[in-house]
Amino acid sequence: MDKRLVYISCILSALILGNTHSAQAFYGKELCKYPEFTCLKIKKNDSWEKLWPDPQKRDLVMRLNRTNLPLDNRSWVVVPKNLASLTLMDLAPFPSQMNTANKKLILVDLDKLAFGAYDAQGTLVYWGPVSGGKNFCSDIQEGCSTPPGTYWINVKRGPDCYSTIFPVDTQGGAPMPYCMFFNQGYALHGSEAVPGYNASHGCVRLYPEDAEWLDEQFAVIGTKVMITSSDTEPTLPYAPS
DSSP states (O other): OOHHHHHHHHHHHHHHHHOTTOGGGGTSGGGGGSTTEEEEEOOTTOOHHHHOOSHHHHHHHHHHTTOOSOGGGOSEEEEETTGGGOOGGGGOSSOSBBOOTTSOEEEEETTTTEEEEEOTTSBEEEEEEEEOBOSOBTTTTBOOOOOOEEEEOOEEOOTTOBOSSOSGGGTSOOBOTTOEEEETTEEEEEOSOOOSSOOBSSSEEEOHHHHHHIIIIIOOTTOEEEEEBTTBOOSSOBOOO
């Protein structure tokens, strides 16, 4: 294996196991302290497609920066220096193995801005960016953060799912493709607006392709969903190495 790839994996593993209270270290400018990453300043007229014509490399950089929005929303991005040799799982912000009590688990960390899908053997098989609820929503004049806790998928409504509440001025209609409800009106769902910070009314926004994968290939009614943050770390132990 490429020595620099091992080095990046070691960096991320150390951050996961040793710095769980430094959420920015998984995706923000903290990574630029390490020699295997760089912070690239975005120039006028730059785009994801212009800077990374290869769709796989582009996808990795976007995921590392936790956003699917155009680059005009950012002044910088973090980029791995050995991007050509990396895979999605090399950049995973979660441990590769957890004790999930022989059950599938969707782990959502609102501070890492990411979810991880663990199979029944406790192996991390997929991960992606998320955007959870923000602290306060001006349109409803109340807090709208996503409540931490342990839940289970109880409703799935497929690609045509939409909100019956938001936008409030139209009494609903916002697209929520591949919605998977886990706690009353709270759902995991696809969105074209995953901005790199928590910005929703409480639902967990995912890349549309990640929501589709979860809905069609992983999650079923009864799949456990754990919502956590650096202040409410998961109670499930890491599996012995």
